[in-house]
Amino acid sequence: MANQKDVVLRHSYPARVAHWLTALGFFMVAVSGLGFFFPSLHWLLGIMGTPQLAQFLHPVFGIVMVLGLVVLFLRNAPHCLPEKGDGKWFQHTADILKGNEHHVVEVGHYNPGQKMLFWKIMGLTLLLLITGLIAWRPYFADLFPIPLLRLALVLHSVCGILMMFLVIVHIYMGFWYKGTVRGMLYGTVTRSWAKKHHPRWLRELATKGNKNP
Numbered sequence: 317m318a319n320q321k322d323v324v325l326r327h328s329y330p331a332r333v334a335h336w337l338t339a340l341g342f343f344m345v346a347v348s349g350l351g352f353f354f355p356s357l358h359w360l361l362g363i364m365g366t367p368q369l370a371q372f373l374h375p376v377f378g379i380v381m382v383l384g385l386v387v388l389f390l391r392n393a394p395h396c397l398p399e400k401g402d403g404k405w406f407q408h409t410a411d412i413l414k415g416n417e418h419h420v421v422e423v424g425h426y427n428p429g430q431k432m433l434f435w436k437i438m439g440l441t442l443l444l445l446i447t448g449l450i451a452w453r454p455y456f457a458d459l460f461p462i463p464l465l466r467l468a469l470v471l472h473s474v475c476g477i478l479m480m481f482l483v484i485v486h487i488y489m490g491f492w493y494k495g496t497v498r499g500m501l502y503g504t505v506t507r508s509w510a511k512k513h514h515p516r517w518l519r520e521l522a523t524k525g526n527k528n529p
């Protein structure tokens with residue numbers, strides 16, 4: 317464990333609770349969603365007890381995930397706006413993957429890759445929410461015509477699969493940048509991690525203070 321003086325706060329306690337509730341909600345909807353979609357994976361519905369319970373709990377966990385993401389959206393959207401230099405970062409992804417990111421641009425709170433992933437996750441979540449509400453039996457589904465219901469279910473499944481790919485990339489990148497996951501577990505990251513991956517954020521912390529970790 318790093319010395320307290322060598323670490324800075326990256327994610328506050330409420331942000332971490334929201335993040336892990338999102339992850340739990342996502343895991344449950346992803347596993348049960350795969351169980352609904354692929355007949356050969358029907359057995360996965362056992363994660364929620366029975367197929368009937370899965371039908372009831374799938375949207376409930378979906379709402380848990382959405383609520384967690386609303387909190388993450390409110391806290392992180394200001395840090396995920398496009399900035400000058402983002403294009404240059406994308407042009408040099410090979411250098412960045414080799415660990416030479418500090419030669420490319422001085423990265424702020426989030427790097428452009430994280431920002432892009434953030435907006436994709438938020439966009440897909442909105443589509444999943446709308447299509448999921450339309451298809452939610454017995455509450456809303458009967459209010460809509462059958463063709464719209466079918467379209468909603470197709471879109472819901474496509475967005476769900478895309479979201480799984482994005483989350484796999486997100487988790488992989490979290491572990492790829494060593495020292496990142498500890499920020500989401502304990503709240504703090506080491507100064508050397510921040511200096512290497514988010515030097516402008518570290519500099520801004522010293523001048524402005526960390527108002528929205």
Ligand code: HEM
Nearest residue numbers: 326338339342388392430434437483487490496497499500
């Ligand atoms: C085992 C699963 C997961 C791990 C290990 C993980 C890890 C992380 C880490 C380390 C961060 C902070 C990145 C940083 O400080 O630079 C983060 C942020 C975030 N995570 Fe996750 N995450 C997981 C699951 C998820 C899921 C399922 C979602 C959404 C469906 C999600 C959405 C987000 C969002 C929106 C942020 C804040 C902005 C960003 O970094 O893109 N995470 N996650």
